Each structure stands twice: as C-alpha cells, then as structure tokens.
Amino acid sequence: MSAPAAPPLTGLRVVDLATLFAGPLCATMLGDFGAEVIKVEHPVRPDPSRGHGPAKDGIGLWWKILGRNKRNLTLDLSAPEGRDLLLRLAARTDVVIENFRPGTLERWGLGPDELHAVNPRLVLVRVTGFGQFGPYAHRPGFGTLAEAMSGFAAITGEPDGPPTLPPFGLADSIAALATAYAVMAALAGRDRTGEGQVVDMAIIEPILTVLGPQPLWYDQLGYVQPRTGNRSRNNAPRNTYRTSDGRWVAVSTSAQSVAERVMRLVGRPDLIGEPWFASGSGRAEHSDELDEAVGHWIGRHSREEALSAFEKAEAAIAPVQDVRDVLEDPQYRALDSVTEIDDPELGPLRMQNVLFRLSRTPGAIRWAGRPHGADTEEILTELGLSGPQIEALRAERVL
Numbered sequence: 252m253s254a255p256a257a258p259p260l261t262g263l264r265v266v267d268l269a270t271l272f273a274g275p276l277c278a279t280m281l282g283d284f285g286a287e288v289i290k291v292e293h294p295v296r297p298d299p300s301r302g303h304g305p306a307k308d309g310i311g312l313w314w315k316i317l318g319r320n321k322r323n324l325t326l327d328l329s330a331p332e333g334r335d336l337l338l339r340l341a342a343r344t345d346v347v348i349e350n351f352r353p354g355t356l357e358r359w360g361l362g363p364d365e366l367h368a369v370n371p372r373l374v375l376v377r378v379t380g381f382g383q384f385g386p387y388a389h390r391p392g393f394g395t396l397a398e399a400m401s402g403f404a405a406i407t408g409e410p411d412g413p414p415t416l417p418p419f420g421l422a423d424s425i426a427a428l429a430t431a432y433a434v435m436a437a438l439a440g441r442d443r444t445g446e447g448q449v450v451d452m453a454i455i456e457p458i459l460t461v462l463g464p465q466p467l468w469y470d471q472l473g474y475v476q477p478r479t480g481n482r483s484r485n486n487a488p489r490n491t492y493r494t495s496d497g498r499w500v501a502v503s504t505s506a507q508s509v510a511e512r513v514m515r516l517v518g519r520p521d522l523i524g525e526p527w528f529a530s531g532s533g534r535a536e537h538s539d540e541l542d543e544a545v546g547h548w549i550g551r552h553s554r555e556e557a558l559s560a561f562e563k564a565e566a567a568i569a570p571v572q573d574v575r576d577v578l579e580d581p582q583y584r585a586l587d588s589v590t591e592i593d594d595p596e597l598g599p600l601r602m603q604n605v606l607f608r609l610s611r612t613p614g615a616i617r618w619a620g621r622p623h624g625a626d627t628e629e630i631l632t633e634l635g636l637s638g639p640q641i642e643a644l645r646a647e648r649v650l
Contacts, residue, residue: 258285259612263438266291266340267321268328269350270298272394272420273454274378275317276427278348281434282320283605284614289340289630290321291328294650297623307597315594316602318620324631325624325650332649334360339634342369346434348376352391353383363449373447374437378430382453394422397455402462402476409480422458429457486531488513488541491571498554499571502545502561510534512566514541517548594619624650 263286267278275290275298282288292298304313327333338361341347347366349356356362363375377383380392398404398416408415433450441447459466468474476484481501483489488510491501504510507530511523522544527533534541549557554570561568570576577583578601590604597619605614627650631641644650 256612258614259609261285263287263346264344265289265346265348266337266344267348269348269378271300271303271350272317272423273426273430273452274348274350274376275300276424277376277378277430277434278321279317279319280427280431280606281346283616284609285612286346288321289344289626290318290323291326291337292323292623294325294327294624294648301623310596315597315600315619319602320617321620322626322630323621323624324627326627327649328359328361330647330649332644332647336631336634336644336649337361338365338369340630341366341373344370344373345438346374346376348378348430348434350378353377353379353388367447371446372441374434374441374450375447376430376434376437376450376452378426378452378454380454382456383451392454394420394424394426394454397422397426397458400455401459402465403458406462406465406476406478408478410478412478414478422454425457425461426452426454429460482535482538482542484532484535486510487534487538488545490538490542490545492542492546492549494549494554494557495551496553500549500554500557501569501571502549503567504534505531505567507531509565509567512564513545513561516560516564516566517544519544590616592616592619596622 260281263281265278265281265286265288267275267288267290269275269278270292278286278288278290290298298314298318300317301311301314303311306312326336328337366373366375379388380396381387381390395416398421399414401422403421404414404416407417430450430452433452437448437450465476468476481490486503486505489503489505491499493499502513504513510528510531514520514522514528522528522541525537527537552560558568558570572580578589583589586608587604589601591599591601594600600619602616602619605616607614628638628641631644631650636644641650
C-alpha cells in the first residue's frame with residue numbers, strides 16, 4: 252500500500268480571529284486536515300479559552316486541544332497598523348473566521364467590502380450567537396443561550412425537574428461542525444464562480460436543526476415534546492439501567508428487531524405479540540412496563556454479564572463510561588480516538604484525535620496549542636516585515 256498523500260486541505264490558509272469555542276473549533280477541524288491556520292489574538296487579551304478549565308504548570312489544557320495545528324500571531328486589529336497588517340495577511344488567505352459582534356469589523360475598517368477589495372476570493376466566516384441581522388443580532392451571545400432558546404433545555408431533564416443545560420459547550424461544538432461544513436461549501440462555490448463570499452453562522456441555528464422535527468410536529472399537530480428524562484417519546488425500552496454490581500448500562504431499541512431481541516433476552520417474549528409493540532411510538536406509550544422488565548433483568552446481573560448477554564443476543568447495549576473508562580475502552584483504543592502527542596511545554600499529552608479517518612489523505616495532529624504569540628515574528632517576516640519594523644510595532648503595542 253502506498254504512503255498516505257498530503258492531507259486534503261494542504262495549501263488552504265485560514266486566519267482565525269475568533270475567540271472561545273465555535274469559531275476556533277471550526278478552525279481546529281480545518282487545521283486537523285492540513286489547512287495552515289494562523290490564530291490572531293490581541294497582544295494583551297488572549298483568547299479566553301486559554302484560561303478555561305484545569306491548568307497544569309499554569310498552562311491551560313483546553314487550549315492544547317483548541318489551539319492545536321495553529322500558528323499564533325498577536326495583533327491589535329483596532330490599531331491602524333494592525334488593520335493594515337490584517338489586510339496584508341487577508342490578501343494571501345483563503346478563509347477568515349471571526350466572531351465579533353456585528354459591526355465590529357466594519358468599525359475597524361475590516362468589513363467584507365475592505366477584505367474583498369484586497370482578496371475577491373476570500374471566504375469570510377462570521378460566527379455569532381444570533382446572526383448578522385434581526386432583533387437580537389447585537390446582543391452578546393454564547394452557546395448556553397442557544398441551548399436555552401433552541402428548545403434543547405426544555406426537553407432535557409426529568410419530567411418533574413427544571414429545564415437542564417448540558418455541562419459542556421454543546422451548541423458551540425455543533426456550530427463548529429456546521430461552520431466547517433459551511434466553509435467547505437463556500438470554497439466549492441468559489442471553485443465554480445472564482446469569487447469568495449460571506450458565511451453568516453448563528454449559533455442558535457445548528458442546534459435547532461439537530462433537535463429534529465419539533466417545529467414540524469408543532470406546526471402540523473400542535474405537539475410540544477415534553478421532558479422525559481432518559482426515556483424517548485419515539486421508542487422503548489430506551490433508558491439507563493443499574494446492574495447488580497452498582498454500575499450502569501444504556502439500552503436502545505430504535506429498530507423493531509432489536510426491541511424483540513431484548514424482550515426475548517429478558518424473559519418477556521409475551522410482550523412482543525401485543526399490538527402496541529409493533530411500532531416505536533406504541534412501545535414508548537408503554538415505557539413503564541418495558542422499563543420494569545428490562546430493569547429487573549439487568550438488575551440481577553453484573554455489568555459484564557449484561558454486556559455479554561446482550562452482545563450474544565445481538566441487542567444494543569453500552570456501558571455508561573466516564574473518561575477513565577473511555578481511555579481504557581478497547582474500541583476507542585483500536586480506533587486511536589484518543590491519541591498521544593509530544594508537547595514542548597508539557598511533554599506527552601493524550602487528547603481526542605482528528606474526527607475521522609481518510610484512507611488516502613488522512614489528517615493528523617502536528618502539534619498542540621502553542622503559547623500566546625509564539626509565531627508572531629515568523630509570520631510577519633513572511634509578510635515582508637523586517638526585524639526593526641517588527642520591534643517598532645511591539646514598542647507601539649500593536650503586537
């Protein structure tokens with residue numbers, strides 16, 4: 252078998268002006284598959300994600316993931332000299348990603364008109380909480396607000412409990428995936444037209460899309476999906492169940508054949524003949540009865556016994572794992588889903604690998620997140636600046 256070719260996005264240059272998560276994570280995903288990503292941060296106010304979560308030796312660990320495969324440049328975009336340097340960089344760039352409030356780039360003289368004047372082929376990606384227009388456009392927006400507004404929190408949690416937010420950046424992460432897709436769509440359009448364009452990504456929209464047909468259900472039936480805990484309104488049994496050794500497993504029966512296998516396994520084949528058992532929604536109406544049967548059987552077996560029996564029956568089950576279990580899981584290990592890289596600051600690090608495997612042009616983690624401004628001199632030298640010019644900009648606090 253021939254050696255892998257260069258990653259598919261080799262030769263693509265991305266400038267990441269965004270902060271925190273949705274925009275920067277999109278840039279990370281592009282960098283994972285070969286794009287040259289230049290992270291631009293304010294000289295004295297770096298991306299706040301550098302300070303999020305636990306740190307080791309004063310170094311933020313989250314940044315090691317979010318900043319991987321990126322070169323780091325400091326630049327004050329609000330200063331005229333910073334503006335001019337950004338325009339010089341944009342002239343030789345394919346994609347610029349930003350997440351300032353609408354109107355901020357325009358106020359600095361870096362709006363779409365100015366950027367496309369120096370590079371008509373540029374794709375400008377604007378990631379904000381609410382989009383570039385509408386009554387909420389100028390509000391500060393974070394993923395938490397999208398999780399609340401989209402309906403996610405309203406359907407998450409126990410029926411008698413409060414609406415529940417996720418304990419991680421769910422909306423931002425979904426928006427990052429959607430933005431990476433939008434970038435590739437815009438670049439494909441450029442291949443046909445020769446012209447760049449503006450991508451307007453509102454964080455409130457991708458999470459609304461992945462919540463499924465709720466708007467359609469309400470539009471046609473007046474149906475509002477309630478909170479159901481771990482249960483589903485679409486099929487049953489579907490829940491988490493405690494094993495005899497005090498551990499937990501999750502069971503899903505989205506397919507009719509799997510639901511039948513589960514009931515045979517737990518000793519209730521009689522339920523398969525019930526008219527309501529023939530559809531997922533019918534089974535969901537009898538969740539109490541089905542959960543009692545499955546939970547009773549699982550509760551009499553250890554986790555390993557339950558997993559083994561379900562696997563033998565070709566029924567769908569998985570252990571409920573925390574990060575310690577994930578790192579030891581044989582399937583994740585086989586896929587190298589969490590891989591090890593060497594970092595000059597912290598030594599060997601384990602982090603999530605690139606999102607997927609390509610057989611001919613695979614992605615890779617080339618390095619972990621670097622220090623603030625680590626590549627400033629190198630990048631500006633590539634733009635044609637001399638050493639004295641760079642030092643003068645530092646003295647003026649532009650860098």
